[in-house]
Amino acid sequence: MQDHSAFFDHIGYKKHVDKKSRVTLDLPVKSEVVNEDGTLSPGLFSTMLDIVIGSTVNEEFKSPASTINLNTTYFDLSNKGPYRAYASITHQAEKVITGEGIVEDCFGEMAAKGIGTFKLLSESKQ
């Protein structure tokens, strides 16, 4: 499986997988991803959660996966980067996996929380 995508690089995310296959995702906030008023686009956090939950699914089930649904709640969109996100698996029903993730700001406060549903893909469908 490819490690990360072109969009991942375009925004500047950094992914780390430890020896126990736990995924963390960092966002060092670059000037081009900040809004005119100094806030951050909610899409940055949704993207972060999509990646970190999806990557956790990939690591846990050793399979590529496609997002079916992502529900994100945002708590603070003022720029308190860098940010870190991590995720866990909540439920599995055959090929449908549900996971949840958290984005924390540089003070360790929760900036966003999301729950995502993913479908495991067979390698031939990639």
Next chain:
Amino acid sequence: MKTIEDVRESFEASPFFSHIGFEIMRFEEGDVLLKLPIHEKLHNVNGTLHGGVHATMLDLVLGMAIRSTTKTRCTTMNLNLNYLAPVAGGEITATGRILKQGYRIVTAEGELYDQEGSMLAKGIGTFKLIRDE
């Protein structure tokens, strides 16, 4: 009170707006059409549009629909997005509309379409209006 042109310009002035490559096709009160030409830099590992881009575009078009109507700044509280089909190239569009507007809380829904008119994603968002008083 800001004019609708002021609101449009504030969206277009955002560095993130241009970093992704969004274009405003129509910006009238409660009637907004947003376009995104898909470049490879927006792809996921499967070679299709990254799910984060769908979420970013939906959030943006809902915020635009709300601000074009209220002329008031807003912040996203929740966004729930259903992914219906992948897309790899061409241009996609997004539209959004207000479902319910209160004094401070607004709920809106929107959809993303490919250039053949097939729906790619549909979502609903809850926003808080930032009033000065």
